[in-house]
Amino acid sequence: MTQAARKKIGIEVSLAVSDAVKQCDADVISAYPITPQTHIVEHLAELVANGELDAEFIPVESEHSAMSVCAGSSAAGARTFTATASQGLALMAEIVYCVSAMRLPVVMVVANRSLNSPLSIWNDHGDVMMVRDSGWVQIFVENGQEAYDHIFWSFRVGEDPRVLHPVMLNMDGFIVTHTIEPIEYWSDEMVKKFLPPFRPKYRLHPDNPVTMGAFGPPEIFTECKMAQEQALLAARPIIDKAWDELYQICGRRYLPVEKYRADDAKTLFLTMGSIGETAKVAVDEMREKGQEIGLVSLRLWRPFPFEEIKDAVKNAETLIVIDRALVFGGVGGPVASEVKAALFSEKKRPKVVNFIAGLASRDVQPDDFRQMVEKARAKVAAGKEDEYEIYGVRG
Amino acid sequence: MTKPADQWKWQELEPGFVIIEPGSASDYKTGDWKSMHPVWNEAVCIKCGLCYTYCPDMAVFQKKTGYFAGDYDYCKGCGICAHECPTGAITMVEGKE
DSSP: OOOSOOOEEEEEHHHHHHHHHHHTTOSEEEEOOOTTTHHHHHHHHHHHHTTSSOOEEEEOSSHHHHHHHHHHHHHTTOOEEEEEOHHHHHHHHHHHHHHHHTTOOOEEEEEEOOOSSSOOOSOOSHHHHHTTTSOOEEEEOOSHHHHHHHHHHHHHHHHSTTTOOOEEEEEETTTTTTOEEEEEOOOHHHHHHHOOOOOOSSOOOTTSOOBOSOOOOHHHHHHHHHHHHHHHHHTHHHHHHHHHHHHHHHSOOOOSEEEESOTTOSEEEEEOSTHHHHHHHHHHHHHHTTOOEEEEEEOEEESOOHHHHHHHHTTOSEEEEEESSOBTTTTBOHHHHHHHHHHTTOSSOOEEEEEEOOGGGOOOOHHHHHHHHHHHHHHHHTTOTTSOEETTOOO | OOSOGGGOOGGGSOGGGOBOSTTGGGGSOGGGGOSEEEEEOTTTOOOOOHHHHHOTTSOEEEOTTSOEEEOTTTOOOOOHHHHHOTTOOEEEEESOO
16 A cells, blocks of 8 residues: 655645656657746756756757657657647647657646637646647646656556557646645655556667558558557556556545545536636535535546546536636537537436636636536526536626 | 558557558559659650659669660659650650550
8 A cells, every 4th residue: 555654845846747757767858948838848957957867858949849859759769758838739739649640658748728819828728628639648637746646647658558648647837837835756666666667569760660650541541540549448447557556656546537525416516627626625615504516527538538427427416517618619618518428328417517717817716616506506497507608707 | 561551450550550561662552643644755765864863753764775664553643754854755645554
């Protein structure tokens, strides 16, 4: 079971994330600075320059090049890390898709930030939803400890020879990245026990040449995509096992879908990312006043945990899904769309009410959750639960 | 590849569609892309080899006689050889061959 409680240190989360990458002994880091991800790669550059991490730090002229370098280094068999956000993710998007299709287990932190325009450096999930369908394993963390722990987890899952998929670790920009939090570090022995060396099945090497990213004519493209999707779906048991073993090593239990005071709740919130921490405070306050309220946090975004979501919400009457991104001209937020699709064939399912909240770090406080419950009840009473609402918008 | 592209099942592909057999691109006969093909008039040809030099797909070869001809398995019919020929010995003709 868990090791003796380890000392926590107060540190900016970005720096703790960099330290975790160092503890994973990454071979190549290639990145272009962009707020609010900058501190992560800045600190990694320091660690390499100071000789504390024996890695190639490759500064590039754009994010498109950053992900291209990552593709090349991972293809050569190097443990590879990068980080980005927002416009940077947009610029690298082309290669983001190549890396997953080529099954290269790059680990990337996305310090989630809105997409321009208007120019915003603040936090929401608009950026990552752009590459939602890119075939990467995608997870969200709520706080610094989760972010730090999941660096080890990301390399472990992605590089597993049965998985071989890149992993995107989403953490809310500023709200998580720039906060100084008490974080319990792993010892290097713990890392060694949890994370085996990266041994790819194929790598670019002159002694044993192979072709990667080949031409795929119509006669075979469909089979390539089928193989890619099946491999992502087949990663689920390994994803779960990695969380089990992480629990054995550090005593923290992570799940694809996590529940908080949810089992007997008539009304449930469903959140993704750091807003879940505020939701817990709101749930506690409402519970004290006798309301049967709970929270479901979605940690694993891709591959989407359909069965766990169905199970987590099956006894609720009302499910309030809070999205941190807008799908223009669609049916609401991306998380709500997915959850509704998951529940569509269920005989017993809650009414799903969708709020888009916290765009560009617009503050969402415990009282806002209380108001959302009131609004949700009114919507359900009026039979208008399908009308999503951009919460708190003036006008 | 060891068998034609339209016979592979998805389960048989290497992760990421890695190709482990060297030189397999030659199995892909790109010549069927063309709508016109070059024809050499040896009465005019001076064997200068500019068609061979300019062909972007290495689809022109020299015969034992010293004259040149097209490898229609790979010639895409781009017409660069006909355009560059200094004596007008090459004519683009409709059809694959």
